[in-house]
Amino acid sequence: MLSRRAFLSALAASSAGTLARAQTSVKEAPPTVLRIERRSIEVNGKPASVFGVRQPDGTFGIRTEVGKRFRVRLENKIDEPSLIHWHGLTPPWQQDGVPGISGPPIPPGASADYDFPLRFGGTFWMHSHQGFQEQLLMAAPLIIHDQRDRADQQEVIIMLADFSFTPPEQIFAELKKSGMPSMSGAASPGPATMKGMGTPGTTMAPGMAMDKPDLNDVKYDALLANDRTLADPAVVKVEPGGRVLLRVINSSSMSAFHVDLGALDGELIAVDGFRTVPVTGRRFPITVAQRLDIRLAIPRAAAAHPVLALLEGENKQTGIILRAGDAPIARISDTANMASPALTLDLERRLRALEPLKPRKANRVHTLNLTGEMAGYRWSLNNVSWSKDVPPLPLAQGERVELIFINQTRMPHPMHLHGHEFQVVEIDGKRFAGAVRDTVLVPPGRRVVVAFDANNPGLWALHCHLLYHLEAGMFTTLRYV
Numbered sequence: 001m002l003s004r005r006a007f008l009s010a011l012a013a014s015s016a017g018t019l020a021r022a023q024t025s026v027k028e029a030p031p032t033v034l035r036i037e038r039r040s041i042e043v044n045g046k047p048a049s050v051f052g053v054r055q056p057d058g059t060f061g062i063r064t065e066v067g068k069r070f071r072v073r074l075e076n077k078i079d080e081p082s083l084i085h086w087h088g089l090t091p092p093w094q095q096d097g098v099p100g101i102s103g104p105p106i107p108p109g110a111s112a113d114y115d116f117p118l119r120f121g122g123t124f125w126m127h128s129h130q131g132f133q134e135q136l137l138m139a140a141p142l143i144i145h146d147q148r149d150r151a152d153q154q155e156v157i158i159m160l161a162d163f164s165f166t167p168p169e170q171i172f173a174e175l176k177k178s179g180m181p182s183m184s185g186a187a188s189p190g191p192a193t194m195k196g197m198g199t200p201g202t203t204m205a206p207g208m209a210m211d212k213p214d215l216n217d218v219k220y221d222a223l224l225a226n227d228r229t230l231a232d233p234a235v236v237k238v239e240p241g242g243r244v245l246l247r248v249i250n251s252s253s254m255s256a257f258h259v260d261l262g263a264l265d266g267e268l269i270a271v272d273g274f275r276t277v278p279v280t281g282r283r284f285p286i287t288v289a290q291r292l293d294i295r296l297a298i299p300r301a302a303a304a305h306p307v308l309a310l311l312e313g314e315n316k317q318t319g320i321i322l323r324a325g326d327a328p329i330a331r332i333s334d335t336a337n338m339a340s341p342a343l344t345l346d347l348e349r350r351l352r353a354l355e356p357l358k359p360r361k362a363n364r365v366h367t368l369n370l371t372g373e374m375a376g377y378r379w380s381l382n383n384v385s386w387s388k389d390v391p392p393l394p395l396a397q398g399e400r401v402e403l404i405f406i407n408q409t410r411m412p413h414p415m416h417l418h419g420h421e422f423q424v425v426e427i428d429g430k431r432f433a434g435a436v437r438d439t440v441l442v443p444p445g446r447r448v449v450v451a452f453d454a455n456n457p458g459l460w461a462l463h464c465h466l467l468y469h470l471e472a473g474m475f476t477t478l479r480y481v
């Protein structure tokens with residue numbers, strides 16, 4: 001039997017769609033075509049060449065339904081190899097879209113086919129896992145509708161991103177050169193605050209008092225919400241008195257935000273696609289790669305309701321405007337009056353999964369110390385920077401596995417496991433049945449434990465989702481058959 005890997009690479013190497021067609025019953029609709037493309041946007045009044053993942057009719061990403069199969073033909077229309085990861089989904093491992101782990105990248109002009117069942121609904125996304133393509137906005141929504149969607153509810157997607165006119169290779173080179181690149185932001189430490197910063201082997205006891213965390217390695221030229229800044233924000237018409245479901249996706253390479261609903265109360269109903277006991281509030285944290293589903297009741301009066309995203313630790317912001325009726329739209333500055341605080345685990349501690357994992361003792365526990373230093377920009381797990389020679393973490397099918405993340409650095413790290421949803425079960429020694437999700441924030445000095453069921457055998461990536469940390473080696477794999 002042709003392995004899936006061989007199957008995908010055969011498709012990638014030739015233009016043959018024949019294999020896929022042979023597997024497809026005549027009655028099935030053709031697969032959704034997604035194209036990896038170059039496109040132009042305008043940022044701060046200047047043209048920018050970025051990437052996109054779009055259907056032939058221009059739709060970004062995919063909206064589909066739970067219970068359907070994810071049947072996609074991905075076409076590479078750019079002049080370099082690429083591969084797309086379906087973030088948060090649980091495909092067979094060969095279709096997970098991580099070059100060198102799941103399979104080879106798609107060469108320019110070639111395509112690859114995907115076909116697997118969609119087990120659950122929610123807000124997901126897709127992004128390149130190849131090189132630094134994600135920094136050039138190679139990301140798109142992946143929405144799986146389910147019973148949460150109501151006919152009387154308008155869906156509004158907000159894709160957050162960070163943007164720089166500096167090529168990402170140069171950003172990375174400068175980070176590696178000094179650990180404090182010239183594009184380093186206001187919150188970046190001067191030499192006086194560099195002391196003790198994550199020297200090799202430095203350990204910090206979980207929960208110990210931390211100095212100000214080190215945030216925002218990269219100073220960006222703009223923060224985007226649906227490709228726009230607040231100078232010319234996306235304006236979405238909403239019904240006065242109507243209901244809105246915000247699907248917020250943080251597709252940033254490096255930037256975490258506080259989502260700020262202004263005067264509106266929001267009801268958080270899901271994180272990373274998975275339902276939680278609803279939490280009402282006006283401000284919700286979202287680190288890199290996470291998603292928030294927030295229900296809003298729009299007041300009856302005509303008004304413009306900004307939904308802002310405040311960069312953690314700084315006074316930069318982006319956002320969109322929900323416009324109810326013919327309300328005038330006031331210009332909102334991309335600079336807030338004051339810097340926002342760093343993200344904390346206060347919300348994470350309160351979140352409770354609506355459908356938690358069955359309580360069960362872990363069969364296997366892996367401890368992952370998040371390690372590294374700004375100097376030389378070396379990032380690692382258990383002091384090992386990723387290379388092909390690093391053996392995968394072992395586990396076995398059917399096991400309940402717990403991953404203990406202990407952040408020994410001064411930077412927050414959003415940790416993402418591929419191919420499985422996990423549940424947050426402990427923060428700093430306190431057990432609880434927290435949110436089911438796929439990416440969890442581990443702030444400096446903190447200890448976070450997640451649990452998952454080993455029910456999707458294969459070779460899977462496990463990494464920090466900050467793009468330049470991942471590229472610098474804060475990445476590993478796990479494998480079981």
Ligand SMILES: [Cu+2]
Pocket residue numbers: 379412413414464465466469470474
């Ligand atoms: Cu990191």
